[in-house]
Amino acid sequence: MLRKIYEKAEKLLANRLLALIILIVVLYCVLIGRVFVLQIVEGQSHKNDFTYKVQKTVKTSGTRGNIYDVNGKLLAYNKLVYTVNFQNDNAFQTLAAKNGTSESYEKNKVIYKVIKILERNGDSFINEIPIEYTGSGKFRFTETGSKLKKFKRDVFGIGNSTDLSKSEKELRDKQLNATAEQVFEYLRNGTLGSAGTGKMFDIDKSYSKKDALKIMSVRYSAFLSRYSQYMKVTIANEINNRSIAEIKERSSELPGIDIDTKSIRVYNKSEAMSHVIGYTGTVNTDELETYNKGKKEEDKDYYSSDETVGKAGVEKQFENYLHGDSGSKTLVVNNVGKIIDTTKTVKSGTGNNITLSIDSELQEYVYNLLEKKIAGIVLSKLTSSDSAGNDRENIMIPIKKVYYSFIGNSVIDLENLNGDKATSYEKKMYRKIQTLEDQAINVSKNLVLKDTKAYKDQSEEKQAYASYVYSLLSSKKVLISSSIDTTDKTYQKWKNEKISLSEFLRYAVNKEWIDISSLNISSKYNDTEEIMKALAAYVEDALVDADDFDMTVCEQSIMKGKLSGREVCLLLYEQGVLKKKGDSDYTALKSGSLNSYDFIRRKLKSLQITPGQIGMDPCSGSVVITDSKTGKVKALVSYPGYDSNRLSNGTDSGYYRQLANSASTPLYNQALKHKTAPGSTFKPVSALAGLNEKVITTSTVINCTGLYDKITPPAKCWKYPDRHGARTVSTAIEASCNYFFYEVGYRLGDKSGSYSSKEGLKYLEKYATQLGLNKQSGIELDESSPQVSDETSVRSAIGQGRNSFTPSQIANYVTTLSNSGTVYDLSIMDKITDDNGKTVKKYGVKKVRQLHYDTTYWNAVHTGMRGVVSGKDSSVSSIFQGMKVKLAGKTGTAQENKKRPNHALFISYGPYEKPEITTTVVIPFGYTSSNAAATAKDIYEYYFANDKTKKTLEKNNKSVTETSVGTAGD
Known part of the structure; x- marks a missing residue:
């Protein structure tokens, strides 16, 4: 029996197919058993431990280089702070599936919780969206012009395609002309969007408009970096310990949110240096495209979408040097987007440091001085009358216009008079x-x-x-x-x-x-x-x-008196422009014992209210100080400036809107951008042109009769109906005699024997070019282009016609005058060094050419310019009486608009015998050149003073003296 069983088994085992079937059955049973153990016995444990691991490499920003002044004083640096970050990852998908909601719903809920935590603890979040909701229940844009247009293009995804259907063009036009509320509704729920847009941020109607806008601002920042799934977006900077503790404590209910550290940009002497240093901000799409052109994502100098870049000034111009190379982190991310490990870290780099030729102490003093001088002019022109008068040379400033200027310049915000925090x-x-x-x-x-x-x-x-x-x-x-x-x-x-x-x-x-x-x-x-x-x-x-x-x-x-000056002035206190505490003027104004006219005068004298805030002529100005021997710029001042700290690290939208709306244009660099006729400061050009072209000599006498009638209509000397009489080139410069230089312009056009204005203009342009006036100054920042006049050589010879130059270009020219013919490209740069102090680039003297004019020609011009400061026929010499340092200068008064005051200009250098520095002062609508000359005089007194005297001058620079407007003669 046993033998039969054995034989049958042996026979069956000899069958290969059967053996294979048995093996498969056994393995299948083992597999079933293992699956049973994994899913039934150990299922919950494996579910808890399961991770779908993905590796992702993300960029980490480098550290930005510092900026120093010529004496090594720190002007721009980095400060390490705690930040709140939001990550637009997969965590919200899981929550949405679990709760039966949408991904947007979960994101909005978390963001709203974080915003409330920040606000409750006194912190603020970064708002990159240029829309605000006012106390009057309206939406409004905080940006204008090209910036607003670009924002709308980014929001609606408008490209440059011209191949559009009629309906697509109509929609694009609606989007580009969308109101602030329409953009808000689009971002909230997709209204006005193109096909396929969807519901955008899908912010639930249960959120108020104000809260929805807050959520939207965070979502918009993430939206801008939407192609980088694991990129963190900073939503709050420099948060305090209370916020840190609460966010960490509630981390389980705040997916996508974490606390990190980050460097933010800090500026010293911010307002005075604002137009030189500039400010930083988050990179926009156009900048990303520019900076990353030709680069690969793995490159160290590749920019990510949350990168901080320079937006203006040196910060922008030298972005490639200041920007630190990026590092990277290789992250292990689970199936819900949570970072569970960092497997590799490449350390980010530090940008290069920049040292300027600017002396920041001098810069700050001159900025404050210029503000003080302009305030003095405004004070001298304030009137309680409603009329500005009809005398163009003595236009007054009606006090009621000043009251309104606080509203018109957004110093007082009407829309937020009914806000949550309104008194x-x-x-x-x-x-x-x-x-x-x-x-x-x-x-x-x-x-x-x-x-x-x-x-x-x-x-x-x-x-x-x-x-x-x-x-x-x-x-x-x-x-x-x-x-x-x-x-x-x-x-x-x-x-x-x-x-x-x-x-x-x-x-x-x-x-x-x-x-x-x-x-x-x-x-x-x-x-x-x-x-x-x-x-x-x-x-x-x-x-x-x-x-x-x-x-x-x-x-x-x-x-009309329906809204009083007192009511407006009290709003300055209510909106925090002025502080009530410790201010006796507030009590007096409120009680009526101090009238609003005298109140404004007091606050202007103490500079608690500034010309920049008032925004009426004059309210701006510029000063450029150069080294006569090198062309290095020691001060480049543009008034009014702005607080760079409030524009960097997340724009203060209310502050930016105020700057953008101000009539005093604080975002505009007066020294490099404002073009004006040079007025009589151009006369040394005409003098040197006439001397070199032999149409006059240093001893040529021209008799000024007051009315120059060789052209039609006749041209008047500023002295008319009086006259200057007999003048040589030096005494003509001293008295700024228009008649003399009309004749020079005429003779330059008459060299061929028949007067041609075109020929005269050719010679004026030739010497303006040789002297360095007909070019950009060379300063390493964005600058307007100059224009030498191309109409009427007679009037162009006194700096009128179509002559138009920036203060920086005029400063370049006066530097050439001061050193008798060495033409430089001006420079604000000293050197660039790496993190170890090694020089990367040294900015030496940029000599353009040397002019070899006859020494007697130079002496004639210098003598005339010395006479402007010290001569008996000068309209401004009394200003410089008692000066210990001998100076030379030239006044200039330029007319731009018959309904507004003249521009005031003064160019100068000193000491006279061996010039060290030049000073160019331009006050747009500053009435008369004596105002610019008085400013220059105070600059020289400070520059050549000892340290003790400088301290006294700095202290006295904080109070205003009413300006006595001098002769408007040149």
Whole structure:
């Protein structure tokens, strides 16, 4: 029996197929058993431990290099702070699936929690989105111009494609012209988006508009780096210990959020140095494209989307040197996007350090001095009268215009008078302004519907509202400007102010210049009266929604006394522009014992209110100080400046909006960008041109009769109807005699025997070019291009015509004058060094050419310029009496606008015998060159003073003396 069983088994085993089947069955049973153990017995344990591991390499930013002044004083450096970061990773997908919500919903919930933690602990979050929600319940942009346009392009994903359908073009136009509220709604839920946009950030309606905007600002930062899934976005800088503790404690409910350290940029002497140093900010898409052109992602100098880059000044111009090489981290990330390990770290680098030729102590003193001098001019021109007067050389500043300037320049923010943090007084003023606005809207409706009085016969208030309505209808394309026949008699009457707004608009309706499709009219057939009623209703709604109509209302209300100066001035305290604590003027103003006119004068004298805030002529200026022997710039001052610390590390949107809206243009570099006619500072060019071309000699005498009649119309000397009499080139420079240099310009054009203005201009351009005036200065920052006049050689010879130069270019030219013919490219740079102190690049003297003019020609010009400072025929010599250092200079007064004061210029160098420095002062609309000369005089006193005297001068630089405006003769 056993033998039979054995034989059968042996036979079966000999069958290979059967053996294979048995083996498979055994293995299958083992597999089933193992699966049972893994899923049933050990399932929960494995579920808890399961990780789907992915490696991802992310960039880490390098450390930015420092910036120093010529004496090694630190101007820009990095400070290590704690930050809150948001990571747009996969963690939210898991939460959404678990909770039955959307990924956006979970992101928004976490971000909102973090924002509330930060606010509760006194910290703020970074807001990169240029939209704010005001206390009056309106959205508004905080940027303007090209920056705003670029923001809209980025938000809506608008490229440069021209191959668009009609509907796509219409949508693109709507997107580019979208209001702040429309952009907000697009980012909130996708409204106005292109096909496939989706719901964008899908911020739930349960969040208020204000909270939704906060969430949106964080989401927008992540949106900009959306192609880098594991890239962290910094949402708050320099947070305090309370925020750190709470966020760490609640980390389990805050996925995607972590605490880290980061270097932020800090600036010393920020305001005085702002236009030289500039500021930093997060890189934008255009900058990314520029900096990464031709680079690969693994390159050390590759920029990531959250990189900090220079936005202005040296920070921008020398970005490639200051930027530290990136490092990297190789991360292990699990299936929910959580970083569970770092397997490799490549240390980031440190950028190069920059040393400037600027003396920051001198720079700061000159900045404060310039502010003080401009404030003195403003004080001398303030008047309690409502009229500025008709004398162009003595235009006054009505105090009511000053009151309004605080509103017009956004020093007082009307829109936030009703904000969450508004005081009871602010809310009271908000209600009053709303009442005034309602009244103004009713007046405006009446101007549209039935007012028949001609525009020129209306009050200034009604003229202002009529003009506003006309501009509003044109900008909204309700009044179709392109359809208007500008030769039409009725239109001409309107332009000449001979008919009322209502009469013009009725006529425009009949001529079909009004697009009635924009109006709320139900029938296709309407008479003029129905259309006018609809137009008035449209105007009413548009004025309610208009962002700036309340400013027009306030301006007119202040001028009419409906809104008092006292009420406006008290708002300066309520909005934190001035501090109540310890200020006796506040108590006196509030009680009425101090009137608002005297209040403004006091605050201007103490510089608690500045010309930059007022923004009325004059409110800006520049000073350039150079080394005569090298062309190195010792001070490059542009007033007003700005606080770079408030623009770096996440823009202070309210502050930026105030800067952008200010009439004093604090974001504009006056020294490098503001072009002006040089006025009489150009006369040394004409003198050297005349001498070298032999049309005059150093002893040539020209008799000034006051009226130069060789050209038509005749040209007047500034002395007219008086005269200067007989003048040589040196005494003509001293007295700044226009007649003498008119004749030089004429003779230059008459060298061939027949006068040609074109020929004269050719010679003026030749010598302006030789002297270094007809080129950019060489300063290593962005600068406007110069222009030598190309019309009328006679008037161009005194610096008028179309001559137009920046202060930096004028400074380059006076440097050439000071050293008798060595032309430099100016420079603000000393050296660039690496982190170990090794010199990477040294900026030496940049000599362009040496002019070999006859020494007697140079001496004639120097003698004349010395006479400007010390001669009896100079209009400014009295200013320099008592100076221990001998100086030489030249005044300049340039007219730009007959309704505004002249520009004030003064060029100079000293000491006279062996010049060390040159000083160029330009005060736009500064009335007369004596104001610029007085500023230069104080600069020289400080520069050549000992340390003890400098301390005294710095102390005295904080109070203002009313300027006594001198002779406007040159």
